[in-house]
Amino acid sequence: MILVTGATGNVGREVAGALAEAGVPVRAVSRASGADLNDPASMRPALDGVRAVFLLPGYRDMPGLAAEFVDAGVERVVLLSGQSAVATDTGNAVSQYMIASETAVRESGLAWTFLRPAAFMSNTLRWLPQLRAGDVVRDAFGDVPIASIDPADIAAVAALALLEPGHEGRAYSLTGPQALLPAARVRILGRALGRDLRFEALSDEDAWAEMSATTPVEYVKAFFSFYRDHTIDETTVHPTVEQLTGRPPRTFDQWVTTHASDLRERLS
Ligand SMILES: NC(=O)c1ccc[n+]([C@@H]2O[C@H](COP(=O)([O-])OP(=O)(O)OC[C@H]3O[C@@H](n4cnc5c(N)ncnc54)[C@H](OP(=O)(O)O)[C@@H]3O)[C@@H](O)[C@H]2O)c1
Known part of the structure; x- marks a missing residue:
């Protein structure tokens, strides 16, 4: 299990989904x-x-x-981490919780694999409120291209690491196939939705103010460290998904096409 x-x-x-498709018994849990x-x-009942x-x-x-996990006889953990765990300045709040998570798993004695993806393509969903209000998407760090990854590709690698030997003690940097600016992602999204969407970059001042309204300041600082001080590199494309799965990572176009009907429904 x-x-x-x-x-x-x-x-x-x-x-x-990937594990179920592989025919493996899966117990899928969350707070509910x-x-x-x-x-x-x-977690005890779920670990049986x-x-x-x-x-x-x-x-x-x-x-x-x-x-x-150890007490329940678990043998292996695949931990979803992030590129923030290997930022050049790891003093920020996001890097610290990723590193603390990796350290806890590494020191547990369990066999481990760490997945360190770049930002997710599904972060696009954060634009839904703006897309409901009009055709302009405003966001921070408009000049930073990101090789964002489809969660399905993270899952494909996770499934391999959970099912096959040979991934123990490995930390995989995972990206999509191409670094795109937010403006390019908005254009692709607009094409798929049949809308004339436009991207507007927030000034750093406005970005700070908007982010601080909903996010604790130490996390806002972390994102400014990543994308303004460039302490994280989510622009470089890594070959890992293809090396491990034998097929290229999915493009942002593919993510949008796959999720277009769900997006339309959530926008209606
Ligand atoms: N977004 C990025 O670009 C990015 C990049 C690198 C790493 N990450 C990491 O990836 C993680 C997962 O991302 P995601 O997009 O899959 O997140 P998500 O869609 O927000 O899903 C979070 C999941 O965790 C469950 N959950 C939340 N609090 C919980 C709790 N206290 N106990 C048990 N389950 C809980 C939620 O289910 P319920 O609410 O039903 O409990 C939900 O199933 C993020 O939290 C982040 O640490 C994100």
Whole structure:
């Protein structure tokens, strides 16, 4: 049995789907199933008979979670981490929770694989409120091209690492096939939705103000460190998805096409 945490989310849903497609017994959990990652003891019922876990990062007591896995006889963990774990300045709040998550899993004695994807293509969903309001998408860091990745490709690699030997002790940098500016992503999205969408870059001042309204300041600082001080590199395309899966990573066009009807529904 393989346990997939965050199974209602962008990545977890795809991981559960990839494993089910491979014919493997999967237990897909999130808080609705009573499995709260902030409360390690609440995971116990979900761990019965589990051999491997797909784990999200950043919860309150990652060493406690890993200890529950060990006690339950889990052998292997595939941890969703991020490029922020290897930023050139890891003093920021986002890098710190990724690194703390990796450290907890590494020190648990479980066999581990870390997935360090660039930003997700599904972050496009954050534009939905603006897309409902009109044809202009405003966002921060308009001059930073990102080789964002389809969660389905993260899931394809996760499934391999959960099912095959040979991935223990490996940390995989994962990207999509091409670095795109937000303006290019908005154009592709507009084409698929049949709308004349336009991107407008927020000034750094406006970006700081907008982000601070909804996000704790230490996380806003982290994003400015990543994309203004360029302490993270999400522009370089890595060959890892193709090397591991034998096929190229999916393009942003493909992500949009796959999700177009869902997007239309959510916009109507
Ligand atoms: N977005 C990016 O560009 C990016 C890049 C690198 C790494 N990451 C990491 O990837 C993670 C997953 O991303 P995603 O887009 O798949 O997230 P998502 O769509 O927001 O899904 C989060 C999942 O976690 C579950 N969850 C939330 N709090 C929980 C809790 N306390 N206990 C148990 N389950 C809980 C949610 O389900 P319920 O709400 O139903 O419990 C949901 O299934 C992020 O949290 C981030 O740490 C993100």
